[in-house]
Amino acid sequence: AQSVSQHNHHVILSEAASLELGCNYSYGGTVNLFWYVQYPGQHLQLLLKYFSGDPLVKGIKGFEAEFIKSKFSFNLRKPSVQWSDTAEYFCAVNEGFNKFYFGSGTKLNVKP
């Protein structure tokens, strides 16, 4: 079965700092990759997704992620975080049969 690893469980940053959250998966075949965000008290929302094409994907709110197939990675980045980015971030992988595997999540706390 697929496994998704998010190595950073809790990240604390000051506003304007740069962000990079790691995501690694285990499946070696064709995958679809997602980052979801869950703001405090809210449901999960899609940040960005990668199906094919340009491995650098841009999402909402200034987030981007880079798919590196050789490293089985799909890291999330943002050049300058804001207090409103405080949330939990989930990486998800799909092998094409509608079964999604989610990472354990990374809690981001941005200090104003």
Next chain:
Amino acid sequence: DAGVIQSPRHEVTEMGQEVTLRCKPISGHNSLFWYRQTMMRGLELLIYFNNNVPIDDSGMPEDRFSAKMPNASFSTLKIQPSEPRDSAVYFCASSLGVSADTQYFGPGTRLTVL
């Protein structure tokens, strides 16, 4: 579109009682997913349906859990009897298409079993 609708938003019940969680997917979506989120285990897929048919229920923790999708616009997740360890947030999500596609999540039901 109203998005995925779940009810109730909060449920508090006593151990041994039956609990039914409800979900209305986005109109036109043909895949529906039930997830459970806890601090200890994170986000776990319990079961998913495609065209109202259960495709994979390997994530359902035990026989006390059951899920149905009688039509394209409604699904239930039932726990009978409930136990304190079932306390969690239960999310429903839906997506369009047979194969992988973006999942849209509902607001969740926060279940507390006393």
